[in-house]
Amino acid sequence: MKARVPALMLVAALLAVACGEGRAIFNVDVLSFIQPSGRDTVRYNVPAPVATTADSFIPPQRVILPPGFGKSSVDSVQLTAAAVIENTTGTGSILFEVFFAKTAASVYSATPYISASGTITGPQPSTVQLLPPTAVSLSDSVFNTDTVWVGVHARISTNAGPNVAGRVRLTTLLLRVVLQDKFF
Amino acid sequence: MRIGAVALALVVLAAASPPRPVRAQFSTDARSVGMGGVSLTRDGNLRRFNPAYRAVKNRADAGGGAKVTIPVPLGLIQFFKDHPINQFDTDPLFHPDSARFNPIEAMNLILNPPIFYEVRKAPAPTNDVEFTIGRNLFVIDLGAAQVVIPEDEFGLGSTSRLLDMTPLNVAGFHVGVMGFMHYEVGFTLDSTLRAVLKDADSVQANDTLVVISDGVVQAGLAPTVGYAGRVWHADGESQDGIYLGAAVRYYMGGAFARGRGPGGFSTGNPVFGTAPTPLLDDTLVTSNKPYGRGVGGDVGVVWVSGPLEVGVGVNDIGAELTWTDTKVQRVYFDAATDTIRRTILQNHVENTTKLPITYIANAAIRMGTGTTVGGDIVNSGRGTVIHVGAEQRVGVLALRGGVSRDRRKKVQLGWGGGLRLGPVGLDVGFWTHSNSFADKRGITMATSLSLY
Numbered sequence: 001m002k003a004r005v006p007a008l009m010l011v012a013a014l015l016a017v018a019c020g021e022g023r024a025i026f027n028v029d030v031l032s033f034i035q036p037s038g039r040d041t042v043r044y045n046v047p048a049p050v051a052t053t054a055d056s057f058i059p060p061q062r063v064i065l066p067p068g069f070g071k072s073s074v075d076s077v078q079l080t081a082a083a084v085i086e087n088t089t090g091t092g093s094i095l096f097e098v099f100f101a102k103t104a105a106s107v108y109s110a111t112p113y114i115s116a117s118g119t120i121t122g123p124q125p126s127t128v129q130l131l132p133p134t135a136v137s138l139s140d141s142v143f144n145t146d147t148v149w150v151g152v153h154a155r156i157s158t159n160a161g162p163n164v165a166g167r168v169r170l171t172t173l174l175l176r177v178v179l180q181d182k183f184f
Numbered sequence: 185m186r187i188g189a190v191a192l193a194l195v196v197l198a199a200a201s202p203p204r205p206v207r208a209q210f211s212t213d214a215r216s217v218g219m220g221g222v223s224l225t226r227d228g229n230l231r232r233f234n235p236a237y238r239a240v241k242n243r244a245d246a247g248g249g250a251k252v253t254i255p256v257p258l259g260l261i262q263f264f265k266d267h268p269i270n271q272f273d274t275d276p277l278f279h280p281d282s283a284r285f286n287p288i289e290a291m292n293l294i295l296n297p298p299i300f301y302e303v304r305k306a307p308a309p310t311n312d313v314e315f316t317i318g319r320n321l322f323v324i325d326l327g328a329a330q331v332v333i334p335e336d337e338f339g340l341g342s343t344s345r346l347l348d349m350t351p352l353n354v355a356g357f358h359v360g361v362m363g364f365m366h367y368e369v370g371f372t373l374d375s376t377l378r379a380v381l382k383d384a385d386s387v388q389a390n391d392t393l394v395v396i397s398d399g400v401v402q403a404g405l406a407p408t409v410g411y412a413g414r415v416w417h418a419d420g421e422s423q424d425g426i427y428l429g430a431a432v433r434y435y436m437g438g439a440f441a442r443g444r445g446p447g448g449f450s451t452g453n454p455v456f457g458t459a460p461t462p463l464l465d466d467t468l469v470t471s472n473k474p475y476g477r478g479v480g481g482d483v484g485v486v487w488v489s490g491p492l493e494v495g496v497g498v499n500d501i502g503a504e505l506t507w508t509d510t511k512v513q514r515v516y517f518d519a520a521t522d523t524i525r526r527t528i529l530q531n532h533v534e535n536t537t538k539l540p541i542t543y544i545a546n547a548a549i550r551m552g553t554g555t556t557v558g559g560d561i562v563n564s565g566r567g568t569v570i571h572v573g574a575e576q577r578v579g580v581l582a583l584r585g586g587v588s589r590d591r592r593k594k595v596q597l598g599w600g601g602g603l604r605l606g607p608v609g610l611d612v613g614f615w616t617h618s619n620s621f622a623d624k625r626g627i628t629m630a631t632s633l634s635l636y
Contacts, residue, residue: 029318
């Protein structure tokens with residue numbers, strides 16, 4: 001995702017600076033940026049004559065934040081996510097995780113910001129909602145930069161039986177970044 | 185970089201909400217402040233805008249007959265208590281790098297110098313500002329800071345007489361030269377941009393967000409021949425009579441420039457993910473040579489009859505300058521080369537400019553019962569200011585009150601009182617004002633000592 005920042009944001013940010021000890025709060029709909037490229041979906045198809053585990057990842061996606069984040073003191077980062085499992089065959093369970101990191105290489109080696117798990121049971125196809133609790137990161141050290149990378153990981157654990165196939169689809173991915181005034 | 189950004193923010197903000205100083209706010213006389221800004225003497229605006237006042241002497245009892253008025257700057261005491269000099273090095277007010285630096289508060293300080301005590305300070309917004317960003321969504325919620333976003337055209341402007349020399353005065357006639365400078369810059373947010381900043385509307389794909397600007401600056405000299413004198417009087421001893429003043433000026437423009445047009449950008453589709461396209465397509469007119477010429481003048485009349493005094497003065501009547509050698513250029517953003525380009529549309533052509541007409545009308549009556557009532561209407565080229573006030577003296581006490589309409593068309597109130605003990609008088613005046621970036625008025629308490 002390459003989100004260029006229009007000049008209006010700079011003017012508005014100047015006004016934000018003008019508000020003394022007030023904070024600048026950025027609500028970023030991350031999903032809206034990655035949805036058009038289809039990166040909001042992790043597909044899986046795991047052969048499962050016996051119980052096994054497999055991982056699926058999306059390629060790390062770049063998020064360009066407004067200039068000034070690199071000089072800012074991040075007060076807090078709040079991440080809200082929701083996903084749905086759209087399973088077509090098989091039974092098992094799925095672990096769903098969202099990562100953020102400063103570099104693409106380190107996305108999946110970091111601790112996930114958010115995670116949730118769901119169980120696929122009953123007649124197929126089945127739909128399971130994944131609603132992880134909102135994550136709050138105080139004094140965050142990842143978002144004090146102009147560019148971050150996001151990754152989504154799904155770990156599928158199958159039960160013995162038919163193949164487990166389907167997809168995990170993000171339905172919500174919202175960031176709320178609160179900056180103390182040092183935007184410039 | 186932050187300092188530069190803050191400076192730019194100040195410019196934006198200063199332009200965004202144009203609080204203009206009300207004359208009474210900077211008056212050092214608490215009596216004038218208490219009367220809503222009505223001047224008790226025949227100087228200042230009266231002499232500046234009414235040429236007839238050149239011939240009218242100050243009244244012996246003007247301002248209650250005070251020989252000297254000394255302001256008591258209680259505001260400075262409060263200011264230095266809040267901002268100790270030995271802590272200036274660390275005071276956030278003077279350090280834009282500080283996280284606690286508030287440019288609006290700093291600008292309010294400039295617009296409203298702390299000479300007098302601020303009974304109620306206009307609040308400087310310190311709210312959070314929230315941005316909501318999506319691929320096709322961009323909302324800016326400035327919160328309480330939305331008050332600084334102007335609804336109508338805003339800008340800066342002034343007509344100044346930098347120099348007004350009349351070395352030759354004979355029998356009321358005078359010959360001299362005046363230096364003038366006139367500048368006026370106006371900006372208007374287009375409806376889309378205004379809604380985005382003021383109403384937190386979302387920026388949409390393919391939106392055009394522009395500021396329409398219109399500015400002119402011109403300066404030069406004006407040789408002047410004038411007259412000011414009493415043309416009718418009832419007797420030879422009093423100041424009663426009719427005074428006339430007039431001046432004819434030959435304006436010699438030194439340089440001028442005028443620009444107008446839109447500046448801004450249009451968003452792509454989606455809003456984020458495509459680069460916005462800068463928009464700039466202005467017309468710039470400049471003088472090639474200092475050949476601006478024009479004729480204009482000032483007129484004024486004052487009628488003094490005992491306690492009653494009425495005056496009217498008008499300046500720069502018909503002051504239209506013809507510039508015989510100017511250049512008209514188009515200044516635009518060329519998307520193909522990603523640069524700002526200029527092309528000459530016309531060269532060595534004639535253009536005209538005007539100096540704005542300024543005026544004052546004033547009236548005052550000083551009754552034998554200790555009552556003084558006065559008022560004035562002043563337009564210095566950037567809007568009309570009205571002051572009306574009254575003073576009632578009762579023994580050693582004086583009560584005062586007044587009302588005014590400032591250039592922002594806001595009604596302001598003044599009230600106060602005074603105590604005179606022999607040759608010394610102490611006066612206090614309160615004055616509401618909107619000389620700040622806030623939607624609430626501040627209240628200033630002016631204090632002064634007068635020696636009689």
